[in-house]
Amino acid sequence: MAFWFCIGVALLLSLWSRAETAGIPDGVLRMECHDRYFMIAVDLSFTGDEPHFEAVDETGAYAITQQYAAQCGYSINVHPLPGHVELRASYFSCQTQNKDDEMFTFNFNLNVTQEGKEVTYPLQDKTCSPSVPWSPREVTCETNYMEVSVRSEVTCPSGTKKDDWNSLKPAHSSTTSDWQVMFQTDDEQLPPINISDARKQGYAFLLTEGRLVFRAPYGQPESFSTEVNGVPVETVHATIFSRQSWVVLMVDLVAACSMDEGLYNESGYMMWETPEMLYPNLDGQQINVGLQGELVAQPVAEERGYIVGKQNNTIQICIPENAEGRYRKSAVEDDLYEFYVYHLYLEQILVDEDRVETRIRSLRTLATPLLPSPIFAENxxxxxxxxxxVYLGDVPEDVQLAAVHxxxxxxxxxxxVSSLIITKVVHPNNTHGYKLKVPFEDPVVLQQFSKTDALHYILNINYTLTVLPEKDLYYHMESVVALVTDVSPPQFDAVCTESGISFKLDHRPFDYLWEITIDSDLLTSELADQHGYTMSNDSNSLLLEVRSSLTATSTRTYP
Structure with missing residues (x-):
């Protein structure tokens, strides 16, 4: 789209006093300058679930509500997985101090509720400068708004398009010299309105030292949604103009953004799509992509496992499941699942036939569906x-063992309990496991003796696991059996002596399963003394000397 604009403006700058960030613990607050936006991240452990920001300039402090954020170039997103709330501010946001489009100073307040009271923390102001020069036209597709900025002085394009003249006709017939804006939908051109009226409808217009900025929240009545090659796209098309005597000054502003929500495929990639030709007459595309606000060139991204391709005039960005910068989360829905969240940052660099460059930046949050996250137990x-x-393995890093039944x-x-041992085993793939040890002879173990002279040790385990930080409970059950064969009743060696009979029993590991009785009475030291027997019992053997006609018998019993 062609655009032409000539105007000058004096920008009055004011001096700000620096506010120290007092009262916020170290490591809770993070501030970063990016190519085209400033970012603040604050831990949710400090802010709670409902933090509020204020943008501050020389005229006062302005609460960043949902509506105000979309109009003024702010985006506030709560990210439970890394555990922080994130504020992103466009370099052209409303309260930003702009010096020659080269230095941008930001100042914010953070409001949190602590012990039932709202506390305001003035954040230290921060100055950022673009790391790459401004392109003649730049478009930002944020999570809650679209923003387009154009250089205020450019050379006229080599060709004039019919559509440009159509936009000019109602502008030339206007009788006012005030700046006005016309919105064009997919099938009609709306009547012009004053810039001040457009601002009341939620739009933003800003004139800096060298750029004209237009910003629109998503879902405005004047924007329109279409599908391009099967990809949902939202577009806002505004033309601003002013008639000065017999001269009409006008600028064509278009922002088009892919609204694709992403798709997780069976190969383990998160795929996001955008039409290749969102803007007509632009070509020569270069792609930079990354996560968490980091942009790397396409070859570097592909070395990291990304797949960047084109199909049916659509650009496809495939992010590997384990990409650096993604977040993983466990969830309980009858079973244990996991999902991944990717904060995608994409830059497309296009040029028209006059080699005029356009940069399009898209910031999108993509999430996979719930994926099975099986835990296994190994005997x-x-x-x-x-x-x-018993080893319990493949336990995710945000899941902990709380109890065992x-x-x-x-x-x-x-x-x-000293006889039971649980050891945590950590693995380098961000999973861990638990090794449980229980002696066979522990009272908690069930024992069954079969008719085939086999002993069964039985341990039914119910692991209680908790998913953090929600503390949702998940249960994993496992039964293990240890089979010991050739477990026969103890055998006594009997030897006749001059005074009676001597019984000897060499101890074996499983002899505790049987009781030795004299008739129906359990053989004890007291019983032996009562009957005049001589009994000795150590760790190796039991020796019983009987000086009467009574005999010792062994009977089976179950523990």
């Missing part, structure tokens, strides 16, 4: 150790 028990060893008996973590 690592070694029978010779006479101990259950062993055969219905609850044990909270950390364990207070």
């Amino acid at each position: 690592q028990t070694v029978l010779e150790e006479h101990m259950f060893t 062993l055969n219905g008996q609850e044990f909270t973590v950390p364990l207070s």
Whole structure:
């Protein structure tokens, strides 16, 4: 689109007093200058769920509400995954102090509720400068607004388009010298209105030392939504003009943004699309892309696993699931799931037939659907150790073990029972596991003796896991059985002596499953003394000398 504009303006600058950021703990607040915007990030642990910002200039402090943010070039986004609230301010936002379009100074207040009272923290002002020169035309597609800025003096294009003359006709018939704006929708051109009336409708117009800026919130009545090659696009087309005697000054301003919400494919990529030709008569495209406000050239991005391609006149950006700068989160929906969030930053550099450059920047938050995040349990028990060893693995970093139920008996973590051991095992892929050890002989273990002379040790485990920071609970159940074969009743060696019979029993690991009785009475030291028997019992063997006609018998019993 052609544009031509000639005007001068004096910009009055004022001096600001620097406000120290007092009262905010170290590490809670972060401020960064980016190519075309300033960013503030504050931890939610400090701000709570409903922080509020104010933009400050020499005329006062202005609450950044949802409507005010979209009109004035601010974007506030709460990001629960990294745990912070983020404010982005355009270099041309309303309260920004602009010096020659080269130095931009920002000043904000942070309002939070603490102990039931609202507390205001003046943030230290910050000055940023663009890291790359301004292009003749720049378009920003923020999360809540579209912004286009053009250089105020450019050479006239080599050709004049019919559409430009059509826009000129109603402008030339205007009888006012005040600046006016015409909006053009997909199928009609709306009557002109004064700039002041357009501002009341939520639009912003700004004249700097060398640029004209136009900003529009999404969803305005004068904007229009279409599909281009199957991709949803929102466009606002404004032409501002002023008639000075027999001369008409006019500027054509168009902002078109892809509204694609992204798609997660089976290959593990998050894909986002934008039409290749959002702006007619522009070509020679260069793409820079990244996450979290970082832009790298397309070859560098592809080295990092991104796929940047074109299909059906549509640019496709495929972000790998494990891309640096993405956020992962666990969620419980009957089962354990995970999803990934990507704060995409894309820059397209286009040129027209006169080699006039246009830069288009898109900031989008993309999220995958809920993806299964299975946890597994592995029985690592070694029978010779006479101990259950069970490993719970692939536990995500934001999930912690809170308790275990062993055969219905609850044990909270950390364990207070010395015979039970739980060890956390950390892995380099941001997962961890828990190794549980329970002795076979622990009272919590169930034991069953089968008719085939086999002993079953049974441990039913119910892991209670909690997802942070919401503390949602997830349960993982596992049953493990240790089978010990050839477990027969103890055998006594009997030897007749001159005074009676001597019984000897060599101890085995599983002999505790049986009780030794004299008739129906359990053999104890007291019973042996009562009957005049001689009994000795150590760790190796049991020796019983009977000087009467009574005999010792062994009977089976279940623990």
